[in-house]
Amino acid sequence: MNIIDDIILHSPALIVAIPLLGAFLTPLISKINDKVRNVFVISIVLFTSAIVLLLANDIYSACGKIHTYVFGGTAAITEGGFAVRILFEVDGLNIFMAIITTILAISGVIYSWAFMKENTGLDKYYTLYLLMIAGMFGMILTGDMFNFFVFLEITSIASCALIAFWTSKGKAVDAGFKYIVISAIGALFILFAIAILYGQYNALNMAVLASNIQFSFLDKIALVILISGLAMKAGIVPMHMWLPDAYGRAPASVTLILVGVTQASLYGALRMIFTVYGGKLTTTINQIGDVNIDLNLLLGIFIVGLALVTIFIGVLMALKENNFKRMIAFAAVAEIGYIILAIGAALTTVFSATDPRTGIMALKGGIFHILNDALDIGLLFLVAGAIYYATKETSLNRLGGLARNMKYTTIFFLIGLLAVSGMPPMNGFASKLMIYESTYQVNPILSIIAILCSILLLAVFVKVFHSAFLGPKLPKFDNVKEVPKSMLLAMGIIACIIIFIGLFPDLVVNNIVQPAVNALTNNSNYINNVIGGI
Amino acid sequence: MIYNIPYIAVVALIMIGLYAVVFKRNLIKIVIGILLIENGVNLFLITLAFRQDSIAPIYRGTGSRLMSLPVPHALTLTSIVIGVAVLALMLSLIIHIYRHYGTLDARKIGREEE
Amino acid sequence: MIEIQDFLRTLGTNSGFWNPLVWGIIIVIALLIAYIIRGRGKKEYKKQTEQTKVFLSGNPELEKEEMHIKASNVYWGFMESFKWLYTGLEKMHTGNVSDYILWFVVVIGIFFIILGVI
Structure with missing residues (x-):
């Protein structure tokens, strides 16, 4: 067996372990020199990315392949039938989320070099940064409920400390406090739901739970709490209010990773709905007349309702906001709304016996939009950070004429603007087109509202473009210069990926998104692969 | 009935904690509320571990008597450790908030203006 | 591959x-058409003459800072006509962490009623 096979075999553990180890080595390394530390951090992240790509190559080599890694054993279940071993499992959806995290992590670290250069305490900053990345990878790759909770808490503690990193500003500390309260309560409720499930089935393993689940009354309570808790972490209206506070006050490089954290929570919700409760989604809960009220229908309608509110309020608040980063944060809320709109629409139709194609298409659009949303919103946050770095202003009311001094930043902002508002040929258009068309077949009103809000989203960013970049050159910004090269490089990486996905959407959908959708809709494959057909 | 008392205590703890978080103004009381919720969840986990007539899994050579599976205890320990970390972080943030605003009233701080 | x-x-x-x-x-193709149309235009534009100066209906030109339309004024009409909506939304975003948790409890309650009772 050669070394590559060995690395692939142990890759799920390595992906989490390397950033974790690197995080605690960073304070030691930074005793030597700042440059050495920067090189060390980026090499840790690049090494992790290389392993993710190796694993991705392995997963995509065969259709429906699932890589299961059990800690301290080979089988998921011990002799005697206790399903208590911690295991990581990687299927199409996990590796899809891991690729997103990789892109965000690489550009975030590169961006931090110049962006955070003026600050003190950078050894702690990078430690927390790597911890956050490790926690995210853990959340994404784990196949164990309690392990999911632990990584959720690791991520929230690290990100809370990073949100409040600029402690000299009262608002930043306040935003950090709000974030930790929200995530602590959300995580505790998730733990409560996990305990309910454990109490019934004596298992913490997602696959074992999925194969045993009965959908009793207690399971209903667990489902309610799990989805609500994860929805709060994902920032779904009306539980989104922490999100603009936290995104708006954190350093831009941290906000980039926070976007990934919300999406990891969204991934958790997807995993709970489609995998753990996947076998019971078509149970009939009630009958009204001749119509069967199935669980997937009820859940789908509820999620679609939340999604419409999310899109609408997110966009309307973004239109009013004058603080650049808070505005993008509200736009991020709206974008999350598009994802869950697609997922809700998919839930209502994907299990229908006659025509599941609409549901599959909606699911494809939703999953594809997770990738696009992370890239677009991430790029916009980086641009906002660049403007803050150059001018020390956050309010759009005091900005103007920056396009004359910051040419590259303006180009990157334009790319982000077109992508986030779903204009061709950027990536946002491809996924939004899929969402519009599939939701139109579910109910035309959904897609009308979605398109209307997308136009409003364009209006939001046109306002930013007008007030920050266009207009006469303001005298107070005379000596504003273009931001340093490392920040431009980070923005350039994301912008290139956006354009690539925009130009070749079918390539991405077929090779990356399709396996993720297959992994979601086919939960018996998951169960069989992980616990070996019991 | 007697076996249901811990579950009632769990629900009571969580409810009291939520009440404190939602209706109390003082940030420290909000933190206390979170701790109450956490204790409730931990108590729930511990209660789940109990099986009637079982013994703790630390004794050996007791013959055929039932042993309770120690997984929930391990979970509770982990959860307590995480709870301590969260508590420390929250209290340190409260110190910073008090330095900046001179008050701990949740309604007086936090609103974003602009 | x-x-x-x-x-x-x-x-x-x-x-x-x-x-x-x-x-x-x-x-x-669209750009080509636009270019052809542009090429058929008049060629009377002269640089550095009166033609290139700012003309504001005869009013004097303001300071540069004042010429720029501020972000909060861009959609003034929209904000004004939807004031009833925005006052409600403003009230919702209190910035108080207790209210955030209250919303969480409300959502759990609604969701539970939907799933448990129906």
């Missing part, structure tokens, strides 16, 4: 399709 023609494939969405290549060709 990925072949070269995979890059050019059309993204099919049940009832429609999307191919950036087609879009690109159309954009190029």
